[in-house]
Amino acid sequence: MKPPPFEYHAPRDLDDALRTLARVGTDGKVLAGGQSLIPMLNMRLMAPAHLVDINRVASLDGVEAGAAGVRVGALARHSQVERGRSHPLLTRALRLVAHPVIRNRGTVVGSLAHADPAAELPAVLAVLDGSVRLARWESGRIATREVGAREFLVGPMESAVRPGELAVSAFFPALGPRTGAAFEELARRHGDYALAGVCAVVRLDEDGQVAAARVACTGVGPVPVVVDVTEASRDGWDAAARRVQEEIEPEDDIHASAAYRRHLVGVLAGRALGGAAREAAGGA
Amino acid sequence: MTTKLFGEPVRRREDPRLLTGQGRYLDDLGRDALAAAFVRSPHAHARIRDIDVTRALDVPGLVAIYTWEDLPERVARPLPLLIPHPALTHGRTAYPLAREIVRHVGEAVVMVVAADRYAAEDACGLIDVDYEPLKAVVGLEEAVQGAQLVHEDVPGNLGTHFVQEVAGLDGRGAREAIEAAPHTLAFRLDIERSASTPLEGRGVYARWDGRDLRVYSSTQTSSSVRMAVAAALQLPLTQVEVIAPDVGGGFGVKIVHPWPEEVLVPWAAMTLGREVKWAEDRREHFISSAHERGQVHYVRVGFDDDGRVLGLDVTFLHDHGAYTHYGIIVPIITSTQLLGPYKIGAYRVEFSAVYTNTVQVTPYRGAGRPQGAFCMERTMDKIARYLGKDRTVVREVNFIGPDEFPYDQRMIFQDGRPLIYDSGNYPEMLRMIKELIGWDEHVGRPGTGIGIGCYVEGTGVGPYEGGHVQITSDGRVHVSTGLTSQGQGHETVFAQIAATELGVPIERVSVVTGDTRRFGYAVGTFASRAAVVSGSAIALACRKVREKALRIAGDALEADPADLEIEDGVVRVAGAPGATIPLGTVAVLANPLRYAFDEEATRATPFAGAADFDRPPVAEGDEPGLEGRDFYSPIRSTFAAGMHAAIVETDPDTAEIRVVRYAVVHDCGKLINPMLVEGQIHGGVAQGIGGALYERMVYDAHGQLVNASFMDFLMPYATEIPHVETAHLETPSPLNPLGVKGAGEAGVIPVAAVIASAVEDAEGIEIDRMPLSPSELFDLRTARDMK
Numbered sequence A: 001m002k003p004p005p006f007e008y009h010a011p012r013d014l015d016d017a018l019r020t021l022a023r024v025g026t027d028g029k030v031l032a033g034g035q036s037l038i039p040m041l042n043m044r045l046m047a048p049a050h051l052v053d054i055n056r057v058a059s060l061d062g063v064e065a066g067a068a069g070v071r072v073g074a075l076a077r078h079s080q081v082e083r084g085r086s087h088p089l090l091t092r093a094l095r096l097v098a099h100p101v102i103r104n105r106g107t108v109v110g111s112l113a114h115a116d117p118a119a120e121l122p123a124v125l126a127v128l129d130g131s132v133r134l135a136r137w138e139s140g141r142i143a144t145r146e147v148g149a150r151e152f153l154v155g156p157m158e159s160a161v162r163p164g165e166l167a168v169s170a171f172f173p174a175l176g177p178r179t180g181a182a183f184e185e186l187a188r189r190h191g192d193y194a195l196a197g198v199c200a201v202v203r204l205d206e207d208g209q210v211a212a213a214r215v216a217c218t219g220v221g222p223v224p225v226v227v228d229v230t231e232a233s234r235d236g237w238d239a240a241a242r243r244v245q246e247e248i249e250p251e252d253d254i255h256a257s258a259a260y261r262r263h264l265v266g267v268l269a270g271r272a273l274g275g276a277a278r279e280a281a282g283g284a
Numbered sequence B: 001m002t003t004k005l006f007g008e009p010v011r012r013r014e015d016p017r018l019l020t021g022q023g024r025y026l027d028d029l030g031r032d033a034l035a036a037a038f039v040r041s042p043h044a045h046a047r048i049r050d051i052d053v054t055r056a057l058d059v060p061g062l063v064a065i066y067t068w069e070d071l072p073e074r075v076a077r078p079l080p081l082l083i084p085h086p087a088l089t090h091g092r093t094a095y096p097l098a099r100e101i102v103r104h105v106g107e108a109v110v111m112v113v114a115a116d117r118y119a120a121e122d123a124c125g126l127i128d129v130d131y132e133p134l135k136a137v138v139g140l141e142e143a144v145q146g147a148q149l150v151h152e153d154v155p156g157n158l159g160t161h162f163v164q165e166v167a168g169l170d171g172r173g174a175r176e177a178i179e180a181a182p183h184t185l186a187f188r189l190d191i192e193r194s195a196s197t198p199l200e201g202r203g204v205y206a207r208w209d210g211r212d213l214r215v216y217s218s219t220q221t222s223s224s225v226r227m228a229v230a231a232a233l234q235l236p237l238t239q240v241e242v243i244a245p246d247v248g249g250g251f252g253v254k255i256v257h258p259w260p261e262e263v264l265v266p267w268a269a270m271t272l273g274r275e276v277k278w279a280e281d282r283r284e285h286f287i288s289s290a291h292e293r294g295q296v297h298y299v300r301v302g303f304d305d306d307g308r309v310l311g312l313d314v315t316f317l318h319d320h321g322a323y324t325h326y327g328i329i330v331p332i333i334t335s336t337q338l339l340g341p342y343k344i345g346a347y348r349v350e351f352s353a354v355y356t357n358t359v360q361v362t363p364y365r366g367a368g369r370p371q372g373a374f375c376m377e378r379t380m381d382k383i384a385r386y387l388g389k390d391r392t393v394v395r396e397v398n399f400i401g402p403d404e405f406p407y408d409q410r411m412i413f414q415d416g417r418p419l420i421y422d423s424g425n426y427p428e429m430l431r432m433i434k435e436l437i438g439w440d441e442h443v444g445r446p447g448t449g450i451g452i453g454c455y456v457e458g459t460g461v462g463p464y465e466g467g468h469v470q471i472t473s474d475g476r477v478h479v480s481t482g483l484t485s486q487g488q489g490h491e492t493v494f495a496q497i498a499a500t501e502l503g504v505p506i507e508r509v510s511v512v513t514g515d516t517r518r519f520g521y522a523v524g525t526f527a528s529r530a531a532v533v534s535g536s537a538i539a540l541a542c543r544k545v546r547e548k549a550l551r552i553a554g555d556a557l558e559a560d561p562a563d564l565e566i567e568d569g570v571v572r573v574a575g576a577p578g579a580t581i582p583l584g585t586v587a588v589l590a591n592p593l594r595y596a597f598d599e600e601a602t603r604a605t606p607f608a609g610a611a612d613f614d615r616p617p618v619a620e621g622d623e624p625g626l627e628g629r630d631f632y633s634p635i636r637s638t639f640a641a642g643m644h645a646a647i648v649e650t651d652p653d654t655a656e657i658r659v660v661r662y663a664v665v666h667d668c669g670k671l672i673n674p675m676l677v678e679g680q681i682h683g684g685v686a687q688g689i690g691g692a693l694y695e696r697m698v699y700d701a702h703g704q705l706v707n708a709s710f711m712d713f714l715m716p717y718a719t720e721i722p723h724v725e726t727a728h729l730e731t732p733s734p735l736n737p738l739g740v741k742g743a744g745e746a747g748v749i750p751v752a753a754v755i756a757s758a759v760e761d762a763e764g765i766e767i768d769r770m771p772l773s774p775s776e777l778f779d780l781r782t783a784r785d786m787k
């Protein structure tokens, strides 16, 4: 369990980081919190020739909260964002991510770039329709593009980050008025990736009726499965939960059967939607 | 007084060191040693056609590459079969490096030695082994069919077949008794594979100075590793020393020896004339050490209207894995300890143990007892359910009475000696556990389930251990024993024993274990035996030292030794204040010197006066020094017992299982340190809950272990383990000088049975297979609802 040989780069600023990434191209990997990358290297599941460690790059650790939402820099750690409490759903989701020691190092943006279909943060980004800002070195200067959640999360462990690119920040839109959110999941052990999870956002209208209801599910598809249940919820949350069950594509693995995961998502969706609606009503 | 420490909850003396990073584990040693790494088989069963190392030769830092063909004859032999047994008719062990055939994923094929582990792994990655894959045998049922063989010369894959039968008092055999019984039940019970998984893996570090070999190993038996290494390397025993440094858990897997690496690393060190070290990584541990637990049991039981068992007939299948390095201790223990605290009318047990292309099976904490307890306790619950009786009532009618000890179960136990229980009080224990958990109040309460499980554990098996105790002129007491420590707290309990026996403050006592330089004769730490066997030996050694100290002090104080007592490290005449001599001074007097090296020593030099010219300085038959050595060899095992109860909640929607309360009543005879016994129980219960709800080894049809990491092998965290409530019962063992019984494995034994009992109670669904995940409970509910 020792990584294969690689060349290590520790750029000090963004220009340097992007230039290095441009140079190493497909042979390079970004090292952020290292909580997912290092185990994969140690198990020799990947062998990049270059590691570009962004931990010394100044200006990437910002968390900016505004009325529209929160922008989280590439070096903002899970724990830092969790304590910042700038977005209730993000805070709640982060508490479900791993254990404190891992949250002290792991980064929010790294988790999105890693694109594990069982991870919480991609689901949060997806349910909120957030986006990720990608930067690269092009013609002697920094070029950026903003990619929406749907395009960003491409497949299991696959994001839209291209070789030579760095995800510099992620944007999580604010919930808005009369809106509540919840994250329900079931992990075998405290802090493990969950067997399945459901993250829900519910917005009520002035009369307390459901104006919008959306969920994103983890662990039951190649990417977070986003389902709009605004219509279905007219027949109650149980009906909405059934609607969610129809959309997911769970698989058998050694921890749970597909049938169990489907059942579980129904239960969790009911709980999450109910919880989000209660919060929306309370916050109205 | 501070010296009466036996029985006190003394804090663990090793903890400040271990908890502040001062421990010295295997990988903390030998910083400059060369590193070894191994190419391990990626196939469960294959023929090795060719090994090509060409591409690896250019790796910077590479020192050597070895295959089986490079090994000298004594090293190249198959590993020893450690515990031969007549029923193990087809015992097979691995070669240290595979010869022609590999029989499980993870079997070592090539050894690489390089400047560091990085380079060694790089080289491993560049060695091309050409395999011809053979069909793998996976799972007990497939192995039993024998269509495909793991070892060509083992027909039907059958390594062992063994029957033990105890007729009832009326002379009837179990099968006959069952036929004649008013009620009968038959069912199948499964326990899946799990493993010890100590947090520190195995590891070996060897130094050769041209004459002497020193080996450090993360082992549960340094003395026996020493003999095995000396034999393999053809060195006189006196030129080999083996030291177990701090060991980060063993739980059974490290009693197996010599591991291939324990022979190969010292051999490489001698061959290369360089220090060599190998520290196992987690994946290696999963696929190349040992597993346990996996068994399938078929039970038939006959009983009367009260639930009294008239006949019990158990047939089970045991999985050897690919090899039988350790023999058949696990199924022997299952078959004998299954009886628990009960007297069964007539008992017949038969097991077949078969080879599969998986990691070998050797004892893991509990060592076959969790499976046995699962059979017996599930049986008791099923009888109760059938008769509509309370589960504790059915157990009680089957208990051995407190006045029936010694109780002879008329079988042969794992030590080859009769299975005779020395002492116990099972009805009292049942009363205590029912009170502790609140059984009567809880039974039948909706929304939760309550379960119970009982067991008896043969502990403190022989053949022997020894202790050496020396008092030096500074008044310090140095205790050593040959068996090893893996975190149990031996430094504390052995010091308590010595402090109590000698009347010295515990601060003055130091303890060394597992170092053959200090004590060469030993067996090892397993089978909950350290406190019983080494503890007794140390007490006996202390008594010898004490006797000598009193004799010398008697001379010095001109008093009869019988009138002397030792308190706080000072010998004095009982009832006569003033007439005293510190033990340190006694030690000085015990060792007549020619040369003075400090003030104390001056008193023992030739012209210090007070010599008796009619006697030689060391009296005939005496020895210089204030030290004693003794051994304890138990006549047979001593039988500890326990009863556990749990309350669980099962989520009606998600099928999650939560252990709300867990209670243990435990009897390990006289308690040396109740806090440490509780610690052992807590750790055992945690492992038991792992086995009941989380841990399993998942092999696919090709013999790949698909969850060989802590990501997917779900060892529970502290967050998954409930608070464990404990109470103690003390029925002293009549067999040893301290009256103690073992406690190391107690916590783990009945947990799967207890949780099954509780979930069954909560759900009304029979639980016949463990572990049980939410997904599986959901399946059971679905199956029930479809009926």
Ligand SMILES: Cc1cc2nc3c(=O)[nH]c(=O)nc-3n(C[C@H](O)[C@H](O)[C@H](O)COP(=O)(O)OP(=O)(O)OC[C@H]3O[C@@H](n4cnc5c(N)ncnc54)[C@H](O)[C@@H]3O)c2cc1C
Binding pocket: A029, A030, A031, A032, A033, A034, A035, A036, A037, A038, A074, A096, A097, A098, A099, A102, A105, A106, A107, A108, A109, A110, A111, A112, A113, A114, A118, A119, A120, A121, A161, A165, A166, A167, A168, A191, A192, A193, A194
């Ligand atoms: C025991 C354990 C339990 C865990 N449990 C959970 C859990 O329950 N839920 C969960 O969501 N996560 C869990 N994680 C993963 C954890 O959240 C990781 O920290 C996170 O997924 C990745 O963040 P990181 O900063 O560590 O990324 P790294 O490990 O440094 O990188 C991960 C991948 O993302 C790429 N990458 C990282 N940052 C960028 C960037 N800015 N631009 C482009 N590419 C980038 C890397 O190249 C690499 O491919 C767990 C981890 C461990 C070790």
